[in-house]
Amino acid sequence: MPTTVRVALGQRSYDILIGRGLRRAAGDFLRQSAEASHAIVVTDDNVRPLYGEAFASDLRALGFRCDILSVPAGEPSKSIKHAEALWHDVSRLGCDRRSTIVALGGGVVGDLAGFIAATFMRGLPFVQIPTTLLAQVDSSVGGKVGINLPAAKNTVGAFWQPAGVLIDLDVLTTLPEREYRAGLAEVVKYGVILDAPFFAYLEQHIPEINRRDPAALEQIVARCCELKARVVEQDERELTGVRAVLNYGHTFCHAIETVTGYGQFLHGEAVAIGMACAARLAESMGRVKSDFVLRQRELLEKVGLTTAMPRLDEGQLLDAMRRDKKAERGKIKFILPMRLGCVEVVSDVDPELVRKVL
Amino acid sequence: MPTTVRVALGQRSYDILIGRGLRRAAGDFLRQSAEASHAIVVTDDNVRPLYGEAFASDLRALGFRCDILSVPAGEPSKSIKHAEALWHDVSRLGCDRRSTIVALGGGVVGDLAGFIAATFMRGLPFVQIPTTLLAQVDSSVGGKVGINLPAAKNTVGAFWQPAGVLIDLDVLTTLPEREYRAGLAEVVKYGVILDAPFFAYLEQHIPEINRRDPAALEQIVARCCELKARVVEQDERELTGVRAVLNYGHTFCHAIETVTGYGQFLHGEAVAIGMACAARLAESMGRVKSDFVLRQRELLEKVGLTTAMPRLDEGQLLDAMRRDKKAERGKIKFILPMRLGCVEVVSDVDPELVRKVL
Numbered sequence: 017m018p019t020t021v022r023v024a025l026g027q028r029s030y031d032i033l034i035g036r037g038l039r040r041a042a043g044d045f046l047r048q049s050a051e052a053s054h055a056i057v058v059t060d061d062n063v064r065p066l067y068g069e070a071f072a073s074d075l076r077a078l079g080f081r082c083d084i085l086s087v088p089a090g091e092p093s094k095s096i097k098h099a100e101a102l103w104h105d106v107s108r109l110g111c112d113r114r115s116t117i118v119a120l121g122g123g124v125v126g127d128l129a130g131f132i133a134a135t136f137m138r139g140l141p142f143v144q145i146p147t148t149l150l151a152q153v154d155s156s157v158g159g160k161v162g163i164n165l166p167a168a169k170n171t172v173g174a175f176w177q178p179a180g181v182l183i184d185l186d187v188l189t190t191l192p193e194r195e196y197r198a199g200l201a202e203v204v205k206y207g208v209i210l211d212a213p214f215f216a217y218l219e220q221h222i223p224e225i226n227r228r229d230p231a232a233l234e235q236i237v238a239r240c241c242e243l244k245a246r247v248v249e250q251d252e253r254e255l256t257g258v259r260a261v262l263n264y265g266h267t268f269c270h271a272i273e274t275v276t277g278y279g280q281f282l283h284g285e286a287v288a289i290g291m292a293c294a295a296r297l298a299e300s301m302g303r304v305k306s307d308f309v310l311r312q313r314e315l316l317e318k319v320g321l322t323t324a325m326p327r328l329d330e331g332q333l334l335d336a337m338r339r340d341k342k343a344e345r346g347k348i349k350f351i352l353p354m355r356l357g358c359v360e361v362v363s364d365v366d367p368e369l370v371r372k373v374l
Numbered sequence: 375m376p377t378t379v380r381v382a383l384g385q386r387s388y389d390i391l392i393g394r395g396l397r398r399a400a401g402d403f404l405r406q407s408a409e410a411s412h413a414i415v416v417t418d419d420n421v422r423p424l425y426g427e428a429f430a431s432d433l434r435a436l437g438f439r440c441d442i443l444s445v446p447a448g449e450p451s452k453s454i455k456h457a458e459a460l461w462h463d464v465s466r467l468g469c470d471r472r473s474t475i476v477a478l479g480g481g482v483v484g485d486l487a488g489f490i491a492a493t494f495m496r497g498l499p500f501v502q503i504p505t506t507l508l509a510q511v512d513s514s515v516g517g518k519v520g521i522n523l524p525a526a527k528n529t530v531g532a533f534w535q536p537a538g539v540l541i542d543l544d545v546l547t548t549l550p551e552r553e554y555r556a557g558l559a560e561v562v563k564y565g566v567i568l569d570a571p572f573f574a575y576l577e578q579h580i581p582e583i584n585r586r587d588p589a590a591l592e593q594i595v596a597r598c599c600e601l602k603a604r605v606v607e608q609d610e611r612e613l614t615g616v617r618a619v620l621n622y623g624h625t626f627c628h629a630i631e632t633v634t635g636y637g638q639f640l641h642g643e644a645v646a647i648g649m650a651c652a653a654r655l656a657e658s659m660g661r662v663k664s665d666f667v668l669r670q671r672e673l674l675e676k677v678g679l680t681t682a683m684p685r686l687d688e689g690q691l692l693d694a695m696r697r698d699k700k701a702e703r704g705k706i707k708f709i710l711p712m713r714l715g716c717v718e719v720v721s722d723v724d725p726e727l728v729r730k731v732l
Contacts, residue, residue, distance in 0.1 A: 044719065053703075054703075061432070096454070096458050096461070098728075102453050103454070103530050104523065104525075105555070107523050107525050107529055107697065108525070110696070110697070110704065112699070112701050112702050112703065113699065113702065114702055114703060134532065135520075135530050135531060135532060136529065136530060137529060137531075137699045138518065138520060138528075138531045138532050138611075138612075138699070139493055139532065139533065139611070160496065162493075162496060165461060165465055167462075167465050167466070168465060170496075171461070171465055171494065171495060172461050172494060172495045173493060173495075174492065174493060174496050174497065174532065175496055175497065195667070213645060214609060253496075291711050338468070339465065339468070341470070341471065341495045341496070343470050344470050344471065344472055345411075345412075345472060346468065355567065
């Protein structure tokens with residue numbers, strides 16, 4: 017039986033369905049959640065041969081009109097250039113307001129396809145079918161969509177909630193090792209920011225996590241979705257600071273991704289490094305003890321993530337942080353831990369302390 | 375005393391202020407409606423020397439940080455190319471979520487700047503200060519923002535309500551004659567679709583209208599804003615058909631604009647032709663009598679508008695109509711009159727009848 021997590025947002029409420037073999041239930045899910053008869057599947061060149069074509073055939077067999085569009089795999093596809101190409105493609109395909117965009121892929125595909133859905137004809141329904149661990153536990157839920165500018169990540173976008181999220185855990189079996197480990201960074205993040213018992217659960221199940229044990233994965237994905245749904249419900253548009261906690265590690269992470277041109281690190285890899293930076297920054301401010309920093313680092317490393325800061329230009333990193341969406345009037349904000357399971361938004365951090373952790 | 379029209383949309387409610395000499399009150403308006411301290415004024419090359427620089431200076435004198443950006447005047451600026459340039463500019467200027475975008479110009483500037491506001495950092499506050507009659511009575515109110523694709527008008531965009539609309543009637547004194555007359559097309563439209571007494575008022579005040587009599591203009595602009603506000607309140611996202619009535623004449627109009635490459639006709643000029651087409655289509659279906667068609671044509675012509683359909687390729691026009699946002703599953707929808715002051719959405723119009731009015 018699939019697990020259902022409801023995201024309660026009034027008229028914009030939707031279900032996250034988590035289970036196995038769910039791809040085959042996508043037709044029903046599309047009909048129920050988006051009342052669709054024409055689906056435009058947006059995917060990438062890796063996922064298309066693995067799942068995309070079969071998925072489109074299944075939908076056609078169920079009587080859907082179904083088109084499939086793909087972009088190169090990887091963060092550089094979250095660009096104006098690819099958004100423009102997709103807008104033209106969707107227009108050429110005779111898409112109308114009864115059409116539904118289906119994002120079948122990882123976070124890059126979800127963010128890009130979601131941005132097309134948010135903006136084409138001033139907004140089309142869309143459904144997320146995330147195929148990476150990172151997208152399943154984080155980016156497919158909550159309605160943040162967008163593309164990058166060369167100067168700053170996710171700078172152009174919208175809050176546009178999906179009509180539904182369908183998480184098929186089976187697809188994780190074909191996920192490359194590096195992508196899988198990158199996703200675990202966001203999993204660990206949920207423990208640090210919101211749920212100390214979940215963090216302890218992860219510490220106690222490292223062998224299961226590393227061999228992708230199905231039962232452990234189902235628990236983990238469902239718990240992360242549940243935690244994220246509760247945060248998004250409280251602060252859909254990131255206005256009150258509640259939702260901002262999800263950006264733990266992300267001020268550093270986005271700066272690393274921006275300075276390295278979006279190609280070198282996977283998002284989750286940069287999140288792991290960013291979390292390590294945020295923990296050290298908090299320690300240097302006397303907010304947490306060294307045992308917190310150590311415990312977080314050990315868990316990240318045991319699930320195969322690197323936490324050491326790469327050698328990058330300090331000035332460029334600080335510039336990129338100042339263009340972060342959380343910055344206000346030139347002051348960078350950080351999400352910093354108080355203790356395991358609890359973080360807060362902190363403005364006015366001494367730039368000298370930030371420089372020291374870079 | 376300025377007239378205030380409230381647009382009641384829950385958390386997204388805002389005021390339209392209509393009066394004379396209001397540009398000088400913009401600082402207070404910005405502070406009250408958007409809590410702004412950093413304004414990014416987006417304008418065009420015509421408006422910038424007339425009002426833009428002085429406006430920016432006024433804001434700076436009041437303690438605002440104020441930047442000014444401009445695009446070439448005219449519909450071709452509602453393009454991905456110009457949106458991209460503005461996204462880069464706004465990022466370079468260190469815009470954050472406390473910055474406010476101010477659209478100072480006509481419909482093109484309002485739609486483009488509003489789209490930047492809707493998408494930069496997933497949404498910034500914006501204020502409309504419309505400087506054409508068309509923008510004052512129509513495009514600055516209601517939150518429709520967007521850009522054109524070569525294949526179809528307003529295809530990429532969002533519903534993004536302004537934090538406020540400031541209408542200074544004084545700016546109409548410098549408006550070129552052609553722009554002024556184009557705006558009157560939308561004014562006449564309100565009478566036809568919603569308000570027969572207002573249509574009669576227009577018929578009775580043609581000399582005042584043609585000489586831009588200040589008292590008549592104030593009445594006209596306020597009435598149009600009032601009518602539009604009530605429609606938008608009932609159907610903000612154009613879901614129920616209530617808001618669709620504002621698109622009277624626009625299925626033809628958008629096709630004309632698309633086929634002529636957005637350069638030949640001003641939007642209002644194409645609206646006048648589109649209204650004439652819609653009226654003739656309704657007549658050919660037996661929905662209205664010839665006296666309706668005649669009365670509408672006479673008023674449009676008396677305020678200086680052409681209603682004759684230009685010679686354009688019929689096939690191209692029909693193709694463009696099929697890509698209209700109102701089309702569903704390939705069927706074009708039209709907004710057609712039942713009598714003066716009342717129109718309805720009609721699907722399933724015989725394409726042969728459409729062809730005849732082209």
